[in-house]
Amino acid sequence: MRLDQEIDELKEELIASVQNCIQLASVKDIENADSAAPFGPGIRNCLEWTLKLGEKLGFTVRNFEGYAGQIEMGEGELLGILGHLDVVPAGDGWSVPPFGGQIIDGKIYGRGATDDKGPSLAALFAMKAIKNAGFPLNRRIRLILGTDEESGWRDMDYYKEHSDIPQMGFAPDAEFPLIHAEKGIINFEFVKEYPTLPHILALRGGERSNVVPDICRVNLKDLDIREITDKLSAFPFPEGVIARIESQTTPSSIQIVFQGVNAHGSTPQLGKNAVLYALRFLQTLPLSDEELQLVTWLNQHPGTGFCGEGLGVALSDEPSGKLSLNVGIMNMTSEKTTFVIDIRYPVTFNKEDVFNPIQQLASAEGYTMRIVHDQKPHYVPKDSPIVTALLSAYKDVTGQDGEAFAIGGGTYAKVMPQGVAFGPTLPGEPEIIHCPDEYISIDNLILTTKIYAQAILNLALDPSYKD
Structure with a gap:
């Protein structure tokens, strides 16, 4: 007392x-x-x-x-x-x-x-x-x-x-x-360069890898704004996620802002990642083959699942549960894509169990990959x-x-x-x-x-x- x-x-x-x-x-x-x-x-x-x-x-x-x-x-x-x-x-x-x-x-x-x-x-x-x-x-x-x-x-x-x-x-x-x-924490940075894209000028979202991005801005050119407007209206965004056309700087250039819900990167399932919803929406547009391949790979691999399912690292153990994965930073231009993911892996595994499967997938798609942050379990x-x-x-x-x-x-x-x-x-x-x-x-x-x-x-x- x-x-x-x-x-x-x-x-x-x-x-x-x-x-x-x-x-x-x-x-x-x-x-x-x-x-x-x-x-x-x-x-x-x-x-x-x-x-x-x-x-x-x-x-x-x-x-x-x-x-x-x-x-x-x-x-x-x-x-x-x-x-x-x-x-x-x-x-x-x-x-x-x-x-x-x-x-x-x-x-x-x-x-x-x-x-x-x-x-x-x-x-x-x-x-x-x-x-x-x-x-x-x-x-x-x-x-x-x-x-x-x-x-x-x-x-x-x-x-x-x-x-x-x-x-x-x-x-x-x-x-x-x-x-x-x-859990162990490991952050990977991925970089891929390519010939100039015809429609995607920029996609930017996220400030820190350990935060679920709540804002993502996409700049596009040479696409029909009416078609984009119609597709935005029809897209099945979940509650808490909105997207709007913010500006049209020229008749052929348009900026779309996607707004989600941020959360701590260790619990990505509690947020709504604006970057991922932007990528999913882009896949519905009449982009070039190169752009669709780029966006589709991002959606299918880092963008699939909160537990690393898309990258083949859905690890789990009894003391600490499932691995978690957050796409924390995305910077895409017409010539290069850079993104950072934050992974929290179970205590009975090591970083090689995470690194090796992801590196195999990334290198096959032309990405270079490096570890930018690493903490043991x-x-x-x-x-x-x-x-x-x-x-x-x-x-x-x-x-x-x-x-x-x-x-x-x-x-x-x-x-x-x-x-x-x-x-x-x-x-x-x-x-x-x-x-x-x-x-x-x-x-x-x-x-x-x-x-x-x-x-x-x-x-x-x-x-x-x-x-």
Whole structure:
């Protein structure tokens, strides 16, 4: 009860801190990066602000040259909490300012509210509550703040070269009750060049491979606009997907905008990929043989199935379930097609099981293929001490039993040998990570803080302490 009271007293400061942190637009900006801001000034400012907050709350802080930061308390063996301050681009479709941090109907809105600023600050204030309550710890608690989680993990590469990594801990960057297995992640880039196409000028959609694209723009020429209009009206787009003719720059040039529903790349089935619907529509038009071959192959192979069916990699296992595949980026011109897919593969397989079948299909069609991002699978047994301690904390605070499960998302839990992902999304809550109008409810924020505080005590309270 004392711990809950401490957190309740910190509530207003925690809420204001989450709002202020969201207002710092920490999107990767390599064009404006420098030695003090390796991922751009927005991320640097957010990291510096958060470390100052940690210092204000009474903790020891360290900045790793803009790549990462840490906020620490206590002594002894390390217990790690690995969050991140970088966010994906805001994207389209917001009904509120994406970096406003507004509170509406008990929810804090903004990019990063759930992924991952809100829960990272929840962990920080859980540490503060324990400190204020005077609980003695037999472990050193270290909150590590990454800055490149969304696009490459160069922050963790740098951090591991300059500091020790905790052997055990959790990432506040996923779902409750607890995630004990994370699939391998591999991103492939495909490139194909060809003679100039007669009708397709451009097709562009997607900003990040780990986001389901919600906008795709297609530029065409020398096609009958009336026929295109009729086909758009007749095409069986599902609910949530719309397409419209946005402009006709010349009598022979036309732009069509396809709008779908974005989602996290690890759960492509929860979104509606605007790129894929654009490709399917193109296949209905009177294109040239070369264009139809190009579009048909894309539809039949990367565009078929959420589980890699079209590329011959529909893998599955018992600990982590099915492979997932997201066509995250597509850039097609009249002379070249480049696209990137994001694959999350089951924990008992390796990247060669994925790479080899896809490379065979791609090379037969004239594509060159390269790996642009690769993370190995990660798996912690369900009966391990970290899993049992955190599930106990979840039950202590919520009163609900919980089972550990697997996800396709990749979190910083993979950095620690005994790392798991733990919160903040509660069972039954909607998937809002990487979506427009991302938010964290204030009730969830406070509950998550209480769960994290209890989790720290379950793992680090000095056993000689008597309340």
